[in-house]
Amino acid sequence: MNKAMEASRELKAMDELATLKSPIHSFCPLSKLLTTIFYIVVVMSFHKYDIVGLVVLILFPLIVYSISTISVSTCFKKLRLVLPLVILVGLFNPFFDKDVLFHIGTFAVTGGMVSMVTLMMKGVFSLMASFILIATTPIEEICSAMRKLFVPRILVVLILLTYRYIGIMLDEVAIMYDSYMLRAPRQNGIHVSAWGSFLGQLILRSMDKATSLYESMNLRGFKGEYDYRFTREKNRFSKLYAAIFCLLILVCRFYNIPSLIGSLFT
């Protein structure tokens, strides 16, 4: 299997995850989308030194992962390319913010170090939340939820078709790469002299294919408005669950749970 094929498989595997069956999968996409956005906003709103408060927030993705039967390691595996970027963002903080906040033994912990950790946590938490949304909701449903939030139609269709187009393009790369290699067995990769025509072909072929798919959609009544009524039954209590979840998130935002628990025992 070549790299492009692997990438395409992984993308399609997301579709497969999204069609599994679990309570999370059965929630209506709008509730899920809103809860996710709410969660991310709350996570981002924490003060840059508030590690302790922030830590508790990891509970929510963890709960959702375990209910949805998708393992957290799947998330980190799929996001292995993005994660380092998120981590990188905070890396320079220690150099800017050198105020000492407290000491652990003789080691002085500066504000920069703490804010680096919170920033990374914020990034990772948000990624985990977004991932579980995408992994439990087909892209069509996410798009339909976005429409309900009045995101412009053209933008939503664009997102939808881009998502599909990437898959198509990867497939084409995989096929072309294989046919190239079958006829150039001794080469290690595609020779520079063929890059131009390879790329040109790739664009033409994937455009052709995308056009055909778009035509197929049109032939079956697609009129630019993605009218996706779900093939799977939606949970009637979605909104209630979403509300409870948001409430819990809020509670964790404004009450410092760890210190509350701590005070119970002292």
Place this chain on the structure above:
Amino acid sequence: MIELQNVSYSYSDDKKSLNSVSFKINRGERVGLIGANGAGKSTLLKSLVGLITTEGSIKVDDITLSNKTLSEVRKKIGYVIQDSDNQMFMPTVIDDMVFGPINYGMSKPDALEKATKMLETLGISHLKDRYNHKISAGEKKMASIATILTMEPDVLMMDEPSAALDPHNRRVLINMLNKIPLTKIIASHDLDFILDTCDRVLLIRDGQIVADGKVDDILTDKILLEANSLELPFCLQGRN
């Protein structure tokens, strides 16, 4: 029911892929469209659903095909395209099957029920929840045929339906086609398939209709067929 008058089309300026094609197909007729590679069969089918804009006029049930009537006409004509990879765009087979009906206003449970029945009729219920990218070419062909039939078109157009099918599924398809009383237009090189499923044949060469007649007349005309890069159907060849 379907009427073409002087329909012409060229992909590029120098060569006409359809050259002044005129014919009429009545309700319930079963028409085979045959011709060599590149003769213009797929192009002709595409023109009937307005995927390409042609010169001349195309009428379906007295509706003249134009941008305004496009969706009306497309609702009447179900088109199974040559490459089923391009036909299926949803994650699973069942998702794909309900896409069309729902778009045309059918309720979800009705669409699901219809789709499930169609899968049973075609004997491919096991494909229902399979992922489109994980089924074989022939399975995909059967699924894409099911997808189109679920939309209950008045006219069924198929481009090389038997190309990827094994003998069993080919037979299933032939039997099924002979059971449903739709108007059919089937483009194929599989002349035995045409012989089993059609009454009338249109022979196309370089974008022109060069013969139009009963299936028994045209498919037994060895000279005509061979002049068009075709051969007698195997069942009529006899072995010696």
